[in-house]
Amino acid sequence: MGHSRFGDRSDVNLSELSFEAIQPSLETSGLTAKDVPYMALGSMGVWSEEPLPAVVIAEYCGLTGAGLVRCEAACASGSAAAFNAYSAIRSGQMDSALVVGVEKMRQIDTPTVLEMIGRAGYYMWEFENFGMTFPAYYAVHAVQHMAKYGTTEEDLALVAVKNHKYGAMNPLAHLQHEITVEKVLSSSMIAWPLKLYDCCPITDGAAAVVLASEEKVKELKVEDPVWIEAIGVASDTANLSKRETYVGLDASVRASRMAYRMAGISPKDVDVATVHDCFTIAEIMAYEDLGFCEKGEGATMVREGETELGGRIPVNVDGGLKAKGHPIGTTGVSMLAELTKQLREEVKPKMRQAPMKNYIALAHNTGGTGHYGYVTILRR
Amino acid sequence: MMDKSLSLKSARTLQITYNLPISRTSKFWEGLKEGKVYATTCQKCGKLHFPPVADCGDCGSSEVEWTKLDGEGELVTFTEVFVKPASFSKEPSYIVAIARLKEGVKALAWLTGVEREDVNVGMKVKLVAKVTSDGRAVYEFVAV
Numbered sequence: 001m002g003h004s005r006f007g008d009r010s011d012v013n014l015s016e017l018s019f020e021a022i023q024p025s026l027e028t029s030g031l032t033a034k035d036v037p038y039m040a041l042g043s044m045g046v047w048s049e050e051p052l053p054a055v056v057i058a059e060y061c062g063l064t065g066a067g068l069v070r071c072e073a074a075c076a077s078g079s080a081a082a083f084n085a086y087s088a089i090r091s092g093q094m095d096s097a098l099v100v101g102v103e104k105m106r107q108i109d110t111p112t113v114l115e116m117i118g119r120a121g122y123y124m125w126e127f128e129n130f131g132m133t134f135p136a137y138y139a140v141h142a143v144q145h146m147a148k149y150g151t152t153e154e155d156l157a158l159v160a161v162k163n164h165k166y167g168a169m170n171p172l173a174h175l176q177h178e179i180t181v182e183k184v185l186s187s188s189m190i191a192w193p194l195k196l197y198d199c200c201p202i203t204d205g206a207a208a209v210v211l212a213s214e215e216k217v218k219e220l221k222v223e224d225p226v227w228i229e230a231i232g233v234a235s236d237t238a239n240l241s242k243r244e245t246y247v248g249l250d251a252s253v254r255a256s257r258m259a260y261r262m263a264g265i266s267p268k269d270v271d272v273a274t275v276h277d278c279f280t281i282a283e284i285m286a287y288e289d290l291g292f293c294e295k296g297e298g299a300t301m302v303r304e305g306e307t308e309l310g311g312r313i314p315v316n317v318d319g320g321l322k323a324k325g326h327p328i329g330t331t332g333v334s335m336l337a338e339l340t341k342q343l344r345e346e347v348k349p350k351m352r353q354a355p356m357k358n359y360i361a362l363a364h365n366t367g368g369t370g371h372y373g374y375v376t377i378l379r380r
Numbered sequence: 381m382m383d384k385s386l387s388l389k390s391a392r393t394l395q396i397t398y399n400l401p402i403s404r405t406s407k408f409w410e411g412l413k414e415g416k417v418y419a420t421t422c423q424k425c426g427k428l429h430f431p432p433v434a435d436c437g438d439c440g441s442s443e444v445e446w447t448k449l450d451g452e453g454e455l456v457t458f459t460e461v462f463v464k465p466a467s468f469s470k471e472p473s474y475i476v477a478i479a480r481l482k483e484g485v486k487a488l489a490w491l492t493g494v495e496r497e498d499v500n501v502g503m504k505v506k507l508v509a510k511v512t513s514d515g516r517a518v519y520e521f522v523a524v
Contacts, residue, residue: 109466114464140459144501189462191460194459240478242486
């Protein structure tokens with residue numbers, strides 16, 4: 001796999017940024033660009049000038065001729081690309097495939113980024129007249145979770161503090177500094193009750209992983225393969241108003257149950273997880289939706305350090321979307337790259353390596369406000 | 381290094397305005413101008429839809445009738461948007477709420493005429509039609 005440095009990457013264009021992830025992913029898998037029969041790209045791309053990024057990136061990286069597709073599942077586009085490539089291999093048509101995520105979000109101004117993402121609910125009923133933003137979509141979940149379960153703004157801040165702690169240990173992360181609860185609580189209001197430090201940053205970045213069939217893995221003599229055990233997929237209504245509650249994301253519940261069933265595991269078997277913490281409340285809901293705890297107990301998990309390294313199930317010890325950054329379509333692929341390193345016990349620096357017992361890892365990637373749900377289970 | 385990043389400003393700019401087709405839900409938009417908020421009821425399965433639809437995704441029927449909503453409801457959740465999208469940049473901060481109406485459907489709209497400090501989950505609200513100063517037919521919640 002390959003993974004660019006995340007952050008403000010105004011120093012490179014879309015293709016150059018993709019190359020930073022694609023070239024190492026090919027080198028470490030023993031393939032050359034000419035060997036790749038298929039590439040699935042996860043990218044929203046609405047902030048970049050190229051409407052056909054898969055084609056442009058393929059040409060730049062020497063992949064022309066391979067089958068190509070750009071997958072859209074909002075913030076889960078990277079996982080959608082992985083599912084697409086995985087399915088192509090499982091069908092028997094492809095023996096290997098490259099999964100790439102790339103996003104260059106900082107090519108346009110911040111209000112326009114908010115505009116593009118805010119439109120990504122149900123434009124007609126949520127944006128045209130009401131100007132919903134992404135922080136606002138998650139804020140309505142935070143408000144109901146707080147009203148129903150007593151979750152506090154301090155609990156939300158604890159998620160940010162935890163993820164920044166690990167982001168500070170990750171040389172590829174966008175925000176590599178630690179923060180305090182006080183700093184989160186005193187940061188500027190974005191969409192009440194969510195403040196600046198409850199929100200992930202606007203980030204550029206690319207990640208790539210090579211998937212291959214069992215046969216191809218043997219042929220390539222890959223020493224230490226990590227296997228995709230399952231990819232669970234689900235969705236929820238476009239209109240938030242059509243959902244029963246706002247204390248969780250039903251698509252996460254259903255995608256995770258599908259993945260657990262396919263992999264034949266339960267949540268307690270997971271050694272390490274990356275969850276979709278685009279906003280702090282999202283991580284608390286994810287603990288509950290994924291079955292790491294009962295509904296309403298997510299805040300307790302973070303209060304008691306159960307998702308820290310050394311806790312019951314370390315979550316987002318790469319900094320998460322919150323500190324590592326969330327280049328929309330890249331995130332799902334970045335999660336696979338991070339968890340592959342975790343499963344191989346080769347995380348650098350070593351201090352953010354999660355201990356392995358079952359060698360099972362889980363990636364939870366949400367598109368929109370639970371519009372798209374993807375849960376991937378990896379095993380070494 | 382990043383401070384020294386060089387970039388070109390693209391010479392080609394784009395301004396997009398979408399046409400939003402409302403032929404099949406025109407009664408809804410006309411109703412708003414008359415002070416009424418309509419939902420649609422599927423004539424085959426009885427499902428009440430809000431926002432209104434011309435086709436029932438639940439049973440596949442396209443036989444729907446208009447049902448005027450009373451508007452009374454109870455607030456389910458809300459937020460106040462401070463950092464706004466580009467096209468809302470001239471608006472002061474606004475409260476967006478989701479409420480369950482007594483007919484059973486929920487709606488998402490601005491809650492106006494009240495400060496956020498006075499807004500609570502569970503409070504009574506009313507969904508009302510409104511024509512904005514720039515002539516757009518919309519709907520919003522007001523506290524009751």
